[in-house]
Amino acid sequence: CPVASQRHSDYFDPRAPPPPPRRREAYGMPPSSPPAAPGAQNGRVFSTYSIYKGKAALSLDPRPPQFVPLDSGAYKVVKEGFVLLQFAPAVATRQYDWTRKQVFSLSVWEMGSVLTLGPTDSCEFFHDPFKGRSDEGKVRKVLKVEPTPDGNSRFFNLSVQNRLLNVDESIYIPITKGEFAVIVSTFNYIIPHLMGWGTFTNSIKPEDSQAYTKPQSGPEYEWRR
Amino acid sequence: CPVASQRHSDYFDPRAPPPPPRRREAYGMPPSSPPAAPGAQNGRVFSTYSIYKGKAALSLDPRPPQFVPLDSGAYKVVKEGFVLLQFAPAVATRQYDWTRKQVFSLSVWEMGSVLTLGPTDSCEFFHDPFKGRSDEGKVRKVLKVEPTPDGNSRFFNLSVQNRLLNVDESIYIPITKGEFAVIVSTFNYIIPHLMGWGTFTNSIKPEDSQAYTKPQSGPEYEWRR
Amino acid sequence: CPVASQRHSDYFDPRAPPPPPRRREAYGMPPSSPPAAPGAQNGRVFSTYSIYKGKAALSLDPRPPQFVPLDSGAYKVVKEGFVLLQFAPAVATRQYDWTRKQVFSLSVWEMGSVLTLGPTDSCEFFHDPFKGRSDEGKVRKVLKVEPTPDGNSRFFNLSVQNRLLNVDESIYIPITKGEFAVIVSTFNYIIPHLMGWGTFTNSIKPEDSQAYTKPQSGPEYEWRR
Amino acid sequence: CPVASQRHSDYFDPRAPPPPPRRREAYGMPPSSPPAAPGAQNGRVFSTYSIYKGKAALSLDPRPPQFVPLDSGAYKVVKEGFVLLQFAPAVATRQYDWTRKQVFSLSVWEMGSVLTLGPTDSCEFFHDPFKGRSDEGKVRKVLKVEPTPDGNSRFFNLSVQNRLLNVDESIYIPITKGEFAVIVSTFNYIIPHLMGWGTFTNSIKPEDSQAYTKPQSGPEYEWRR
Numbered sequence: 001c002p003v004a005s006q007r008h009s010d011y012f013d014p015r016a017p018p019p020p021p022r023r024r025e026a027y028g029m030p031p032s033s034p035p036a037a038p039g040a041q042n043g044r045v046f047s048t049y050s051i052y053k054g055k056a057a058l059s060l061d062p063r064p065p066q067f068v069p070l071d072s073g074a075y076k077v078v079k080e081g082f083v084l085l086q087f088a089p090a091v092a093t094r095q096y097d098w099t100r101k102q103v104f105s106l107s108v109w110e111m112g113s114v115l116t117l118g119p120t121d122s123c124e125f126f127h128d129p130f131k132g133r134s135d136e137g138k139v140r141k142v143l144k145v146e147p148t149p150d151g152n153s154r155f156f157n158l159s160v161q162n163r164l165l166n167v168d169e170s171i172y173i174p175i176t177k178g179e180f181a182v183i184v185s186t187f188n189y190i191i192p193h194l195m196g197w198g199t200f201t202n203s204i205k206p207e208d209s210q211a212y213t214k215p216q217s218g219p220e221y222e223w224r225r
Numbered sequence: 226c227p228v229a230s231q232r233h234s235d236y237f238d239p240r241a242p243p244p245p246p247r248r249r250e251a252y253g254m255p256p257s258s259p260p261a262a263p264g265a266q267n268g269r270v271f272s273t274y275s276i277y278k279g280k281a282a283l284s285l286d287p288r289p290p291q292f293v294p295l296d297s298g299a300y301k302v303v304k305e306g307f308v309l310l311q312f313a314p315a316v317a318t319r320q321y322d323w324t325r326k327q328v329f330s331l332s333v334w335e336m337g338s339v340l341t342l343g344p345t346d347s348c349e350f351f352h353d354p355f356k357g358r359s360d361e362g363k364v365r366k367v368l369k370v371e372p373t374p375d376g377n378s379r380f381f382n383l384s385v386q387n388r389l390l391n392v393d394e395s396i397y398i399p400i401t402k403g404e405f406a407v408i409v410s411t412f413n414y415i416i417p418h419l420m421g422w423g424t425f426t427n428s429i430k431p432e433d434s435q436a437y438t439k440p441q442s443g444p445e446y447e448w449r450r
Numbered sequence: 451c452p453v454a455s456q457r458h459s460d461y462f463d464p465r466a467p468p469p470p471p472r473r474r475e476a477y478g479m480p481p482s483s484p485p486a487a488p489g490a491q492n493g494r495v496f497s498t499y500s501i502y503k504g505k506a507a508l509s510l511d512p513r514p515p516q517f518v519p520l521d522s523g524a525y526k527v528v529k530e531g532f533v534l535l536q537f538a539p540a541v542a543t544r545q546y547d548w549t550r551k552q553v554f555s556l557s558v559w560e561m562g563s564v565l566t567l568g569p570t571d572s573c574e575f576f577h578d579p580f581k582g583r584s585d586e587g588k589v590r591k592v593l594k595v596e597p598t599p600d601g602n603s604r605f606f607n608l609s610v611q612n613r614l615l616n617v618d619e620s621i622y623i624p625i626t627k628g629e630f631a632v633i634v635s636t637f638n639y640i641i642p643h644l645m646g647w648g649t650f651t652n653s654i655k656p657e658d659s660q661a662y663t664k665p666q667s668g669p670e671y672e673w674r675r
Numbered sequence: 676c677p678v679a680s681q682r683h684s685d686y687f688d689p690r691a692p693p694p695p696p697r698r699r700e701a702y703g704m705p706p707s708s709p710p711a712a713p714g715a716q717n718g719r720v721f722s723t724y725s726i727y728k729g730k731a732a733l734s735l736d737p738r739p740p741q742f743v744p745l746d747s748g749a750y751k752v753v754k755e756g757f758v759l760l761q762f763a764p765a766v767a768t769r770q771y772d773w774t775r776k777q778v779f780s781l782s783v784w785e786m787g788s789v790l791t792l793g794p795t796d797s798c799e800f801f802h803d804p805f806k807g808r809s810d811e812g813k814v815r816k817v818l819k820v821e822p823t824p825d826g827n828s829r830f831f832n833l834s835v836q837n838r839l840l841n842v843d844e845s846i847y848i849p850i851t852k853g854e855f856a857v858i859v860s861t862f863n864y865i866i867p868h869l870m871g872w873g874t875f876t877n878s879i880k881p882e883d884s885q886a887y888t889k890p891q892s893g894p895e896y897e898w899r900r
Contacts, residue, residue, distance in 0.1 A: 044299035045292070045428040045881055047421030049333075062422060067431035067495070074494035075431035108499075113628030115635065178338030182416055185340065189417035191632055192639040193426040196497030197512060201643040203495045206517035206525035206720055269749035270656055270742070270878040272871030274783075287872060292881035300881035403788030407866055410790065414867040418876040431495055517720070524719035558724075563853030565860065641857055642864040646722030647737060651868040653720045656742035656750035 049186065056173040057096040058156060059086045060183070063105075065196045080108050081194030083187075085143070087158045087171040102160045102171060104143050108194050111187045114145060117154075122146035138163045154180055274411065281398040282321040283381060284311045285408070288330075290421045305333050306419030308412075310368070312383045312396040327385045327396060329368050333419050336412040339370060342379075347371035363388045379405055499636065506623040507546040508606060509536045510633070513555075515646045530558050531644030533637075535593070537608045537621040552610045552621060554593050558644050561637045564595060567604075572596035588613045604630055724861065731848040732771040733831060734761045735858070738780075740871045755783050756869030758862075760818070762833045762846040777835045777846060779818050783869050786862040789820060792829075797821035813838045829855055 050059040066079040085104045088096040106114075110125050117123060124144040130136045144157040159170040175183070192198055275284040291304040310329045313321040329352060331339075338348050349369040355361045369382040384395040400408070417423055500509040516529040535554045538546040556564075560575050567573060574594040580586045594607040609620040625633070642648055725734040741754040760779045763771040781789075785800050792798060799819040805811045819832040834845040850858070867873055 045425045046301040047425040049420050062425055064429045067434035076496040109628045109632050112631035115631040116627045177341045178334045181337035181340045182334050185413050185416045188635050191635045195499050198426050200495045200497040201648050204514045209517035270875045271751040272875040274870050287875055289879045292884035402791045403784045406787035406790040407784055410863050410866045423876050526721040559853045559857055562856035565856040566852045638860050641860045645724050650720045650722040651873050654739045659742035
């Protein structure tokens with residue numbers, strides 16, 4: 001963010017407006033807790049990070065990994081979490097139509113790809129939400145992350161071709177360097193938690209450790225020290 | 226921090242002095258818990274990080290995000306946290322006048338901008354605390370982060386023009402590479418927590434996960450694996 | 451991950467297939483909770499991160515540090531944790547033979563070495579699981595991490611020479627930039643926890659801190675401020 | 676860690692030996708829980724990370740920040756934590772004399788300086804444990820971090836001139852790139868916790884947030900959105 005007077009509006013305009021009015025499920029905020037959605041339950045926390053720009057809004061919403069109990073009483077991760085990206089087009093100044101949102105579930109390794117992007121790199125990901133089912137191939141989603149022509153920002157672009165609903169949409173949103181740094185910082189933070197490694201570390205209790213005091217070596221738990 | 230004998234005083238002087246005397250709300254420490262402030266309550270922790278230099282002191286104070294309960298029993302972040310920067314001028318050796326402090330609330334994305342700064346980059350942010358209200362435009366704050374002429378440190382500079390109080394002040398404080406690295410490390414740490422993603426990850430409980438065992442796919446929760 | 455049409459299959463193929471069928475302890479998933487293994491107990495969480503490719507699968511499994519109680523009631527780390535790497539060869543499309551897996555326990559400092567790898571760097575580690583015992587030298591394991599010829603990915607290669615079982619195997623798996631970024635992110639996360647520093651920070655309680663209010667200086671706890 | 680056959684011993688030798696025998700307070704392990712030390716109490720966790728080399732051993736030990744309770748029931752950090760470095764000379768193969776150890780308390784901003792070190796950079800820090808007291812100037816400690824001549828490792832060197840005890844010692848220990856990466860990773864992790872920001876984030880509870888629902892703007896809590 002070098003100082004450049006003509007760019008002050010970049011800092012000021014896109015986020016200076018008060019957040020859109022909080023009407024229920026309307027043009028304002030992304031609906032962060034659909035009552036029927038998996039995961040809407042006591043104790044859950046919805047922590048959507050939203051970026052509002054002139055033509056679109058983008059919200060990022062982490063979703064937890066899934067666990068199953070084992071016979072031993074321990075738990076095992078059976079499905080990694082992800083970050084749900086929601087893109088909504090602007091319909092008026094500071095008004096976004098979340099009923100027309102398009103979504104993309106960013107996996108842990110796709111987040112890793114985003115983390116590796118140099119200032120001039122691009123990447124794209126393809127998803128088919130019906131892959132392996134009868135409607136496979138009818139919905140095609142492409143998420144692109146690419147530098148803006150001036151090299152100071154990036155575009156996040158979600159294109160959705162949905163032949164079931166006859167929808168063919170593309171939503172662009174510019175992301176400044178500072179916002180991208182926030183995304184990088186949060187992806188770095190959230191990746192181990194989406195993999196269940198945060199839950200693993202929370203389960204480390206010194207007082208449960210006595211069972212470990214015997215040597216663990218052997219061909220399975222080889223440990224050279 | 227290359228070894229350079231003439232710079233030893235950089236390492237030694239600015240922080241070697243004992244911290245300023247801890248008089249109550251006086252010239253010594255930044256007042257970290259104003260009783261009437263929002264957030265001063267049981268269970269809170271005030272963890273101000275202060276840097277004391279010859280002409281000024283700078284303290285950094287994280288402030289938590291705000292949540293609202295949902296009908297489902299879950300919680301939702303409605304406002305991101307921030308880091309309150311407090312600048313106080315020195316009035317004597319190791320004495321800082323916190324009654325004349327100037328403050329700046331650094332947002333998550335502004336922290337992201339600071340994280341992206343290369344050694345020779347600058348950035349600046351503008352705030353109007355009365356934006357959208359009747360006194361809009363009467364107070365103008367500018368925070369600049371820019372390299373020192375020798376390139377070994379950075380200046381944090383807060384300028385405040387307050388026409389309501391007839392105040393026009395500018396406070397500079399040099400920040401060494403090591404101190405800036407601490408700031409970078411703490412911003413990287415705190416950003417996900419200010420966005421509520423830390424609270425999200427704390428809410429991940431393996432034993433609450435049984436509800437997730439059914440397939441989640443579909444046009445909404447598309448997931449290509 | 452620059453956009454390159456011929457590489458789309460890189461993004462899509464290796465992980466697009468549904469995860470292998472979850473037969474118990476069979477060709478599908480790595481056995482993440484062997485009942486007789488040290489550490490399989492109530493409250494434990496198994497959070498294996500697996501990467502499935504055409505010729506092999508690699509799973510990463512963090513294992514906790516070991517603690518012993520002290521007379522004072524405190525705990526002390528006596529053995530660092532590690533990350534268990536498990537390599538399994540593919541026997542058919544999307545079928546991996548975990549009964550023929552080879553394992554390698556990656557230590558904290560070996561993870562540190564992986565973190566320092568530039569895009570064209572390689573490193574290798576040698577383990578003898580029987581080092582210091584009668585069968586020393588009979589099993590020799592070498593883990594290599596090296597760039598692929600096109601420079602876009604890395605190979606993780608585990609070679610095991612086991613004279614006790616007359617096994618001489620070498621398993622390769624290509625790791626994309628995005629997957630390597632995930633590994634880097636998780637290693638950065640897990641290292642302090644494997645060293646017990648996560649447990650240390652969890653033990654920091656403001657309300658236990660009164661005992662610290664006396665000065666701590668002196669030749670032992672020297673502190674120059 | 677590029678592959679180079681003559682360097683294999685670098686990977687294998689310094690840490691391959693079994694850890695020194697765990698005699699009580701003797702030549703083996705650094706004494707991590709002196710009973711009379713501040714902080715040795717129920718619930719504490721000692722998580723010393725030790726590096727053993729041919730001529731010396733270095734252990735790193737995090738020490739928590741100090742808090743005081745406020746009238747409001749909240750807590751406030753009054754002293755940052757630090758990392759205690761302990762250097763012990765080798766007296767025989769795999770035997771270190773911890774009774775002759777020299778210690779250095781690395782502050783948060785000194786850790787920040789270490790984090791900024793490029794591969795060929797050096798830095799040094801000076802401490803006087805009696806600064807501001809009658810014995811000021813009688814003990815002088817210098818910690819240097821500098822690249823080894825071949826550029827593949829770093830030396831950590833602690834020099835202590837103690838005129839009170841007529842001691843003038845200098846202990847060197849080589850730290851490989853992988854070990855330095857572990858130190859960087861753990862410093863990045865521990866810095867926010869030593870500043871009390873980890874305790875701050877632990878205190879964020881969604882259910883305590885209702886008090887925050889009123890607007891916070893104004894000259895003090897200026898917030899431009």
